[in-house]
Amino acid sequence: MKYDALLVQSFGGPEGPDDVIPFLENVLRGRNVPRERMLEVAEHYQHFGGVSPINQQNRDLIAALEVELKEHGVDLPIYWGNRNWTPYLVDTLQQMKADGVGHALVFVTSVFSSYSGCRQYREDTAKAQAEIGEDAPRCDKIRTYFNHPGFIETMTECVNESLAQIPAERRDAAELVFTAHSIPLGMSENCNYVKQLEESCRLVSEATGHAKWRLVYQSRSGPPTQPWLEPDVCDVIRDLAKAGASDVIVSPIGFISDHMEVLFDLDTEAKDTAAEVGLNFIRSGTAGVRPRFVQMIRELIEERLNADQPKLAVGTMGPSHDFCPADCCLYTPQRPRPA
Structure with missing residues (x-):
């Protein structure tokens, strides 16, 4: 299939003390989380100067991935859009549209399938596309890679x-x-x-x-x-x-x-x-920008660009689906606690 860009889609995080409360309000909007809990989490961020490390980590990952793609002849510009903080996804998709991007692959910085880690990102994309309207870039999420x-x-x-x-x-x-x-x-x-x-x-x-x-x-x-x-x-x-x-x-x-x-x-x-x-x-460490992890992302991209590329997976569950079914990762909130 033909794609003309890669979108790295992530959660987002504050980049200064004044960002913390607005960021957390974005995260918790519509959720039944007590304000005291939000303020408690806000204090966690203030321990680190009000700066979440996730944004810089995404910048580092994108930089490493740009080198990896170039070295292996994969010609895709990389964009970055967040759910809860700048750069917001809708702004990124608007920029992609202005740049002439028509069809993008999406790498989500969440490994495992759940509403928060899969379906909600796809819902975010659909909402942003609706805001942009006609000619918003099409976006296809790369499969999950828990057993890659x-x-x-x-x-x-x-x-x-x-x-x-x-x-x-x-x-x-x-x-x-x-x-x-x-x-x-x-x-x-x-x-x-x-x-x-x-x-x-x-x-x-x-x-x-x-x-x-x-x-x-x-x-x-x-x-x-x-x-x-x-x-x-x-x-x-x-x-x-x-x-x-x-x-x-x-x-x-x-x-x-x-x-x-x-x-x-x-x-x-x-x-x-x-x-x-x-x-x-x-x-123990996380994947970060370790070379094998960055290589894995490139392999996931290549398998979508080339139908003959094998889908790598280990263990007994096999490779995950490329396109999520309609009922994938639905969420039924407000389940009562068992007596």
Whole structure:
């Protein structure tokens, strides 16, 4: 299929103290999240000068990807649009239209399928296209890559680096904890989020040869009356210490870069929890701009440009679909907590 641009679509984040509250109001608009919780999250950003690292990480990824595409003869200009902060998606699509872009591939900076990580991005695109009107660029989302060998190899590299930091005599007993953003059960039950996460964790664990692993969640933001995926990473750290563990490696497999949920929720809160209970805490790296991950994005682009290009996937689930079905990642909000 012919495409004339690549759009990197992401979440967005504040770039100064005055941006924090407006940004969070964008994120939480229409959601039943108490204002006290919003202010609590705002304080997390202020710990870092009101600047989310996600925007610079996207700039770095785009720069690395431009080099990768050029070196392999893939001639696609790269654009960048966010859901919740500048550059806003609608402005980016307007610029693409002005530049003559008619049909773009879209790389979403979210690995796993859920309403927030898949369908909502497609809804954002449709809304922006409707605002622009006639001749808005067509946009096709690249398939999810939770079991692409490039992602698995990248995360395996990160975990192996962490395992190497533990003395050999304690390494086999170390607990490997994979984390991902918690989502409401009403969301998780209508998508393959948990199934995909479990497959990725299993594949990475097998590749490292480390059998002691578990999947946990972090960063929940909903009201207490709404059930979300559990267990929470900090609760698990406490439980591991009670069970006699000495070392824990926390791999944020649900995130492709070290943005706020990693820097605060893991590098601050989870690390502090581990220190309180006397557990050696090692936070594993994210994909970021590691060469194999950037190469993977190029491979995903090439498979859409060339019908003869093989769709790479490892494990038992096979490559994900190229085009989402109508009921993909639907969300039924406001599920009551079981009695």
